[in-house]
Amino acid sequence: MQIEQLVTEKEVMAALNIKSPNTMWRYRKECCFPEPVRSHPNQYRPDQVNRWIANGGSKQKIAS
Secondary structure (H helix, E strand, C coil): CCCCCCEEHHHHHHHHCCCCHHHHHHHHHHCCCCCCCECCCCEECHHHHHHHHHCCHHHCCCCC
């Protein structure tokens, strides 16, 4: 069994140099950012965040 450490939204925002939670919401809705695994506070899987960055980050767009 492997236990995965989750990162908080604040940690992700700091790593991406984002100041507003609204930007995180917009990235999820418009730029394919992964949904949080847990909420209150939002927490993410680091491997999903790193994959999002490697695939172009905020330059990704949801296909219309």
